[in-house]
Amino acid sequence: MSSEWEVVIGLEIHVQLSTISKIFSGSSATFGAEPNTQASALDLALPGVLPVVNEAVYPKAIAFGLGIGANIGTRSCFDRKNYFYPDLPKGYQITQMDEPIVLGGEVEISLADGTTKTIRVTRAHLEEDAGKSLHEDFHGMTGIDLNRAGTPLLEIVSEPDMRSAEEAVSYAKTIHQLVTYLSVSDGDMSQGSLRCDANVSLRRKGADAYGTRTETKNVNSFRFLEAAINYEIVRQTDVLDSGGKITQETRLYDPDKDETRPMRSKETATDYRYFPEPDLLPVIIDDAFIAKVRDSMPELPAQKRARFHMEMGLTDEDSRVLSSELGLATYFESCVSICGDPVIAANWVKGDLLGGLNRDNIDISHSPVTAQAMAEIIIRIQDGTISGKIAKNVFNAVWEGKTDSVDDYIQSEGLVQVSDSQELEPIVDRIITDNPKQAAQFRSGKTKILGFFVGQVMKETAGKANPKQVNDLFISKLTD
Amino acid sequence: MINRSLSQQLDDLDKGEYSSVELTQTYLDRIENQQSLNAFVSISTDVLEKAKQADQLRAAGERKPLLGIPLAHKDIFCEAGVRTTAGSKMLNNFISPYDSTVVSLLRNAGALSLGKTNMDEFAMGSSNESSYFGAVKNPWQVDRVPGGSSGGSAAAVAARLCAAATGTDTGGSIRQPAAFCGITGIKPTYGRVSRWGMIAYASSLDQAGPLATTAEDCALLLSAMAGPDEKDSTSSAVQVEDYSKSLSQDLTGKKIGVCVEYMQGLDAEMSRVIEEAIDVLTRLGAEFMDISLPTSPMAIPAYYIIAPAECSANLSRYDGVRFGYRCENPENLEDLYKRSRSESFGQEVKSRIMVGAFALSAGYYDAYYKKAQQIRRLIKNDFLEAFKSVDAILGPTTPGPAFRIGANTDEPQAMYLQDIYTISANLAGLPAISLPAGFIEGLPAGIQLIGNYFDEATLLNLGHQFQAQTEWHKQAPELST
Amino acid sequence: MDVTEEVVRNIAELVQLKVDDADIQQLAEGMQNILALADQMQAIDTEGLEPVSNPLDASQKLRPDAVTEENQRELFQSLAPASESGLYLVPRVVE
Numbered sequence A: 001m002s003s004e005w006e007v008v009i010g011l012e013i014h015v016q017l018s019t020i021s022k023i024f025s026g027s028s029a030t031f032g033a034e035p036n037t038q039a040s041a042l043d044l045a046l047p048g049v050l051p052v053v054n055e056a057v058y059p060k061a062i063a064f065g066l067g068i069g070a071n072i073g074t075r076s077c078f079d080r081k082n083y084f085y086p087d088l089p090k091g092y093q094i095t096q097m098d099e100p101i102v103l104g105g106e107v108e109i110s111l112a113d114g115t116t117k118t119i120r121v122t123r124a125h126l127e128e129d130a131g132k133s134l135h136e137d138f139h140g141m142t143g144i145d146l147n148r149a150g151t152p153l154l155e156i157v158s159e160p161d162m163r164s165a166e167e168a169v170s171y172a173k174t175i176h177q178l179v180t181y182l183s184v185s186d187g188d189m190s191q192g193s194l195r196c197d198a199n200v201s202l203r204r205k206g207a208d209a210y211g212t213r214t215e216t217k218n219v220n221s222f223r224f225l226e227a228a229i230n231y232e233i234v235r236q237t238d239v240l241d242s243g244g245k246i247t248q249e250t251r252l253y254d255p256d257k258d259e260t261r262p263m264r265s266k267e268t269a270t271d272y273r274y275f276p277e278p279d280l281l282p283v284i285i286d287d288a289f290i291a292k293v294r295d296s297m298p299e300l301p302a303q304k305r306a307r308f309h310m311e312m313g314l315t316d317e318d319s320r321v322l323s324s325e326l327g328l329a330t331y332f333e334s335c336v337s338i339c340g341d342p343v344i345a346a347n348w349v350k351g352d353l354l355g356g357l358n359r360d361n362i363d364i365s366h367s368p369v370t371a372q373a374m375a376e377i378i379i380r381i382q383d384g385t386i387s388g389k390i391a392k393n394v395f396n397a398v399w400e401g402k403t404d405s406v407d408d409y410i411q412s413e414g415l416v417q418v419s420d421s422q423e424l425e426p427i428v429d430r431i432i433t434d435n436p437k438q439a440a441q442f443r444s445g446k447t448k449i450l451g452f453f454v455g456q457v458m459k460e461t462a463g464k465a466n467p468k469q470v471n472d473l474f475i476s477k478l479t480d
Numbered sequence B: 001m002i003n004r005s006l007s008q009q010l011d012d013l014d015k016g017e018y019s020s021v022e023l024t025q026t027y028l029d030r031i032e033n034q035q036s037l038n039a040f041v042s043i044s045t046d047v048l049e050k051a052k053q054a055d056q057l058r059a060a061g062e063r064k065p066l067l068g069i070p071l072a073h074k075d076i077f078c079e080a081g082v083r084t085t086a087g088s089k090m091l092n093n094f095i096s097p098y099d100s101t102v103v104s105l106l107r108n109a110g111a112l113s114l115g116k117t118n119m120d121e122f123a124m125g126s127s128n129e130s131s132y133f134g135a136v137k138n139p140w141q142v143d144r145v146p147g148g149s150s151g152g153s154a155a156a157v158a159a160r161l162c163a164a165a166t167g168t169d170t171g172g173s174i175r176q177p178a179a180f181c182g183i184t185g186i187k188p189t190y191g192r193v194s195r196w197g198m199i200a201y202a203s204s205l206d207q208a209g210p211l212a213t214t215a216e217d218c219a220l221l222l223s224a225m226a227g228p229d230e231k232d233s234t235s236s237a238v239q240v241e242d243y244s245k246s247l248s249q250d251l252t253g254k255k256i257g258v259c260v261e262y263m264q265g266l267d268a269e270m271s272r273v274i275e276e277a278i279d280v281l282t283r284l285g286a287e288f289m290d291i292s293l294p295t296s297p298m299a300i301p302a303y304y305i306i307a308p309a310e311c312s313a314n315l316s317r318y319d320g321v322r323f324g325y326r327c328e329n330p331e332n333l334e335d336l337y338k339r340s341r342s343e344s345f346g347q348e349v350k351s352r353i354m355v356g357a358f359a360l361s362a363g364y365y366d367a368y369y370k371k372a373q374q375i376r377r378l379i380k381n382d383f384l385e386a387f388k389s390v391d392a393i394l395g396p397t398t399p400g401p402a403f404r405i406g407a408n409t410d411e412p413q414a415m416y417l418q419d420i421y422t423i424s425a426n427l428a429g430l431p432a433i434s435l436p437a438g439f440i441e442g443l444p445a446g447i448q449l450i451g452n453y454f455d456e457a458t459l460l461n462l463g464h465q466f467q468a469q470t471e472w473h474k475q476a477p478e479l480s481t
Numbered sequence C: 001m002d003v004t005e006e007v008v009r010n011i012a013e014l015v016q017l018k019v020d021d022a023d024i025q026q027l028a029e030g031m032q033n034i035l036a037l038a039d040q041m042q043a044i045d046t047e048g049l050e051p052v053s054n055p056l057d058a059s060q061k062l063r064p065d066a067v068t069e070e071n072q073r074e075l076f077q078s079l080a081p082a083s084e085s086g087l088y089l090v091p092r093v094v095e
Helices: A057-067 A165-181 A222-241 A287-295 A301-310 A316-323 A326-339 A343-360 A371-382 A387-401 A406-412 A421-434 A436-443 A447-460 A469-478 B006-015 B020-033 B046-060 B101-108 B149-160 B176-183 B217-225 B268-284 B296-317 B333-344 B347-360 B366-384 B412-419 B423-428 B456-469 C005-014 C021-043 C075-077
Strands: A005-016 A080-083 A093-097 A106-110 A117-130 A133-137 A141-145 A151-156 A194-204 A214-219 A251-253 A257-264 B040-043 B070-074 B110-119 B164-169 B184-189 B207-212 B254-260 B286-293 B392-396 B432-440 B443-451 C087-093
Touching: A005 A165, A005 A222, A057 A117, A057 A151, A057 A165, A057 A287, A080 B296, A093 A117, A106 A165, A117 A165, A133 C087, A151 A165, A165 A194, A165 A222, A165 A301, A165 A326, A194 A222, A214 A222, A222 A251, A222 A257, A222 B006, A301 A316, A301 B443, A316 A326, A316 A343, A326 A343, A343 A371, A343 A387, A343 A406, A371 A387, A371 A406, A387 A406, A421 A436, A421 A447, A421 A469, A436 A447, A436 A469, A436 B443, A447 A469, B006 B020, B006 B217, B020 B040, B020 B046, B020 B070, B020 B110, B040 B149, B046 B110, B070 B101, B070 B149, B101 B164, B101 B217, B101 B333, B110 B149, B149 B176, B149 B207, B149 B432, B164 B184, B164 B217, B176 B184, B176 B432, B184 B217, B184 B456, B207 B217, B217 B432, B217 B456, B254 B268, B268 B432, B268 B443, B268 B456, B296 B347, B296 B366, B296 B412, B296 B423, B296 C021, B333 C087, B347 B366, B347 C005, B347 C021, B366 C021, B392 B456, B412 C005, B412 C021, B432 B456, B443 B456, C005 C021
Parallel strands: A214 A251, B070 B110, B070 B164, B254 B286, B254 B392
Antiparallel strands: A005 A151, A005 A194, A080 A093, A106 A117, A117 A151, A133 A141, A141 C087, A194 A214, A251 A257, B040 B110, B164 B207, B184 B207, B184 B432, B392 B443, B432 B443
16 A cells, blocks of 8 residues: 555454453353353343442453553442443443553564564453344344343553554454463453454554544454454545545444445444443452462463573574464473473474364364373483384374373384394394495495485384484494 | 331230231231322232241241331332332333342341332332322322322321331432321431342432331331342441440430521421420430531532432333333334333433433533532531531421422422432431421421431431430321221 | 533433423423532532542442352243343344
8 A cells, every 4th residue: 555544553352351250240151151041130230230340350450451561550440331232231331431450551563574563552441241132033133142241351442553454463463362371361252252343544644643533343353353454444545535534433344245334323423421330339459469460470472482482492483483372382381391302392392283283173272192292202202212203103193092191102012212232233234234335335435325224224123223323333334 | 006116016916916917917908998098009919928927937936026017118129029110110010030138138037028119200209299100198188298209108107007118218218208207217328228129210329228107116127127238339348236225325415416507498387396306305415506518508409410310321221122111013123212211201200311311421421420429529528527526417307398299290499409408418328317206287297317327326316215205206197098 | 501402302312212392392491400400519619529429438349250140041031021032132133
């Protein structure tokens, strides 16, 4: 886009907190239950019901705040946001307007060209999720499921610091990584645990004032986020280039048509009449509580990546990959703690393990080869029991479920590497005797023929001979 | 038996003077006979069965604070399996699936539920004329209002259709009807009684409390109703006293303030009632002094912004979707909302929702809602200052006795000013009691005592001692049969 | 503060109340009365005063994160004007 327009993007990300019960009621907050089986009198907004705050939302919100270097609201209050919609039973949402739990903060994002950028966070606040509307026809009606109504959300609002869809997606991914790392959310976007609202506007390059923005709501995948933003950029550019004006409105992304279109509900242009929630009192968080959260926070992705690189000696790239996802990092570290060799472990995890997971579309939490098993295989390579090549057979066997014990498999399949010179020497001697031509070639300086010799022994021993040993034996015997 | 106070009835039941079944049946007959008062919305169908069980328990030696006593509940308290209407067409068919804490606590204390009493729609009103089920009549003079919004409860107690009833008070809705009907009613400190299951009007002002003929009865009921509730975030953890224990304490040295702003421009007859009450209390040893609550004149304006604002949001849940009234054949969602609400809310409710929404709307929030909540801070500070020198504040409950039904319908300002003495206590969250203290032109007149936070004991003590020296609380209206 | 017809209609829209032309006048007057009352507050200086949103100035008690509610769908939906297959029904909503 070589136009005179600069893209300005801000994201509001709604993260579902992984609590057991809802934020204001004691209903279960789990996903996927039968409609309205997790909707109590409170969730249904029956006459006379009152909210009570779930304590578990605070450590999570505070951990997030600390993770982005933000200020924690030692006094945070709730407010009512008033509007009518069938998935909002009370006719108002309990949210935080004036005194949110987290203020400020920033996040560093990585871009494809290797550079990084800081994106500032305005605030993050606690609120309740709405229910769901099912538009499949009930003879002309819409069905409302209030299971989700009251699930705790942390709404993370960024400053309009992003300038491209790539930056927005990178930011969203970084937030996703952080909230999963901190166990703030399960981050399962297919279940709606993380949803993005993208505010997009254009302004002339060099201008100070922001242009009119549109808000594209409830995007629940990074791919859709990128597509939606790019669509908006093109659409707005077209409008402005032809002298038109952008209408401030709320839009929805339609993945089937790959376009955004205006939302039709009136909810979008309303006065929310925020006022302090009279049924709830201010929540006071003291410094001791914040310190406790800080002390029990896990290592952040950036810290882990640095540690992998600096302390474990992994490459930049390996560090990045292995720290990118908490499940993967935990697997890797677990493996290292057992086998003690980060470099070998990194190769195996990044290589065979990730390869298998991607090929078979399995999440690491369901990996057929556990970190324990992985470590055992590596240990057997390290102690010479099996060669690297044989190790791959063992790995595959465990993966396919042919065995659940690395050592048993090695023994039962007779895969123990042969390193005993007494066993190997006769074979080496015989191969030399049987291949005088090649022997002569080696002695005349063609050292690469060693590969042939080693290969013969490997063939004869079905791969079990210790290749280094064999190599050394050949060298010593051929250079006599 | 119906002329015995609740405390006396407990005694009588223990002594076997009559049974709970007999007492309950007597009340049921009287209620039937006095239907023209329109005090009740619904009568319990199984109360006699429950009375029988109470008698059996008593015979087996079981004792509970209110065992076998029939009570009436304002139809604002959810009662599981029972129609709970809040005086509105919107909830005309609402069978509550759960119990309010108030109903539950009183039931656990052994009380029986006779039925649900009539009230101003969603507790909005001072005359019980706005109920979907029609106006309640003051048993003293049936062309007069009983007061509101707990008009049904007050009329029922005054007419001896029950010994006591529950009510709620947001701007005076227990105290004013108690005064108009010549009975005793107390609004506790905000947070003293749980609001769980109490249909909300204005969340930061609403409080539940008892209405009965005596302060002694109110003390018994309040002890049973009060206490922290983990289901109500605004309920207080402050220890509940046994209010009955301190009823007979000597009043010597008790300091009572008379608010100069309340006494200004007071009706001559009402002034007389106040003066007589001051005499009685003085003779009992109380010391009187003038105090000032300078922000008092701002209480009404502040209240009529805050209460509607909170109610405008509290009533948004009434949309015809999950329960309650739904219009016929809604064309679309908007039609569903608009017609379900407009066809079932009365005029006063609609008016307050509109005002409330306006006070919160963009551009007006600071000037109206925020301003009102700041005025509230001043009112609270006034009281904190006053309570440095006094234990209670005395004044009239209402400007005058019960007015005629229909008199203020076209005079909204006059209606609002009914609450002038009661509203400040709600804004500050302080407890306040109304005691019968005389008659004006044949109609009851009440005095009000406002106490410090969680000092219901002082109010009940003052009330009990006052009633030991006076007979106003024993007067009952002559009913037409 | 002048409560115009437009104001009444806008507010009615926000609170989803139907106002017929016949009602507008009455509603406007009703609102006007209260707001005139409320305007009296402007005479008082409240600069810097903390608004009261809870009379006790207390702080929130938090509850443990545990499931304490069981499924009562059948009971609750017996109250519903329109429901089917466990869902509450409203006229079709088009996004």
